[in-house]
Amino acid sequence: MKVSLNEIIDALKKAAVGTGLPVGLAEDAAQAGAWLIGQGHDGVSAVLMAIEEGFNGPATRIEAGHTQIILEGRVALCGPSCVELIAGVASVNEVCLFNVDSPFLLIGQAGIGFQNFDIELTLRFSDGAMASISKRGLTLCGSLPQRGTDVLVTRYQSNQTTGTANIRTNDIEIEPETWHAIEALAAKTYVPSSEISRAKGAGAGPIDNN
């Protein structure tokens, strides 16, 4: 089926909230998914992979000199912070995540980081994959990173001065099963209707023939 980019962003955000992700992080996950779609990758599955297990508490972060270490690589929860620590904390040069649940979503979050902070990032995965985000967009080397891999995120300077913007919008092809999976998670944020909510919740009557 074909959907619009805004439908995807809205559905991913709701789905993430539906799995227990705080709303601010859910917004970020949805935007990262959209960024991946703009780069021609499956941003929807990347988000789904990161949220479907639900969430407990915040990630455990350890400082080791100029390196920050995050032990549980729940990307939807800690991915934006990885990028922000590199972008905004002078003492942080790199962030290491272990056991990453959705490597592609982390790449998307790095893409959003590039958009917001104008910093180029490299993600070196322990399974041999490497991703670089620069003005040229996303460059992938080696095999595709797999769930459970570890990753080191660092700043780099490509000296690229031109590149492509996020241009894909409407009529994005998506597998119906994937879409239904998102909708099912999003539905967890909806309150079932009742007579009282129908009668009072919207403050309007049922028929208008005047």
Next chain:
Amino acid sequence: MRLSRMGAYFPTRLSFSRTLIRFLAEQKAEINRPIWEIDKDGFGRAVYSLYLGGYSYSLVAFSTMLASEGRTDRVIAEAWDTSYVLYDGIPNKAELERLEINTPKQEAGRFMASDLILSRANKSVRVFEHVVDNLSKGKQPDKDLISSVGYLMRTTAVYGNGKFGTADRQRIAERPGFFCPFQAEMLTVWLIRGFTHDLVEYIAKCRAPEKFIPLDRRLIRYFGIGNATGLGMAPFLVNHPLLINNWMKARETALARLRAIKFADTNSVKSIRNLIIRARRHLDQWNVEDVRQMSRIKILKLELEEVEAWATLECLEAPNPWNRLVRHSSRWSEECQELIVALIMEPHGHIIDDLADDMSSNSVLFLEPSNTVGELSALILKNYQWALDVDFEHAEAQHYFWYVSEEKLEPRLGVRLEEPGANLELPLDLARRVQAFVSDLEKIPCAQTIAEFLTRYPYHRYVARRVQATRLHQYTEIRDNLIGADCMPIDMLRCKLSFFGATKFDPKSDRWTRIVLFQGAPLTSEILSTGADDWWLSVMGNDL
């Protein structure tokens, strides 16, 4: 930005419907009707096309039979009298067939990038049939009835920006005329208005071709397009802080420019005095059943008499007339103050119309990670005192919760202690979130960055971004507790609708309202005529 003031807003010349009409006039847009396949009872399909800024657009309209028990303004409806798509280009036969299958289904249909806007409208049964009946008998309709309603049909939803597969805004955002917010939506509604005019005359003519007379041209212009709007609009204002900031900033900048005028020119003075008279006549024709609003209108009518008495030629020709008028208005109600804001904008298009170009925003909030906890705390103290002042120990302070209903995904408002669902509350509880944020900020050393803070407290990311946004953007937050027992969602609706250019606010409860759009606006056949921009607070002529 307080709810009570937002709930007193009037349309201005910066409202989006006004911007659209100015652009259409500037572009000398010609509207054609290449397809009119409507039967004698008014059912069938029609297409209206225009060429605008290098692109063709078409309103594709479908009119279908609707049983009276199915006619509801609520989003829970499943059928409508008419349904519409604003199509990007001119649809061929196959596209028309696709749209004919999907458009009447509305939310249950699927749409494509070529479908820019999706909408539907129901007849005002008493007005529509009255007009058909009278025109078919060679008579003009009753002007009192027309005056009391002001439209033949009312839209109950206007969807765009990717909803149900329609075009993402990015597709048209850079096109001429569509840079300003909601222009495609406004174009759709204006074309729907034209369709309702054509439809009512066509049915009347089919009913009695020999006796039929067309609607009086002075009367037909008074037929706007109605709209019924509910709670769905309220979260929009909270969920788009940068966009709302830009709307408010444009208004405030316009007002500041006008207040800085040292001496008013003769034409402006004359125009303002005429517009006050027009506004008084408009208020005479604005009558609603809602006790709160009607009482406000009555007060406003009295106050406007005082405004007229104050705004003498001599007074307005003295230095700083608009600044003095605004200052003087503090003695009157907020409705009157806001009417004055809209009033003084009206003759000053050459000074303020450029601000409409700055009212859109394609940005999303993002975190400034290097800000420290101390900086965030200071910002909260400076810009969120209204939130810190709310005492959430009292049950009234969190009386309501906002939620999305499973039924057609309609935003609703529930009473926390009476209804289930508070665990799925939407994040419109900004004041409460700010207080929780402060409570955790106080546990952390001031020098720590917000990036570090959020690794430990990720829940606060949403509010942290909003707080940071207030550093550069003054109007991102509604400075009231939106879950308090005294919250009036209708105020949010009126604010947003005023930016659309809506008039005749007719609240049906504290949660939904009817309004009129494009009342007095040029017809599809009149856009090339002069005076296309002079329709603020339109009035049905006494000479009819």
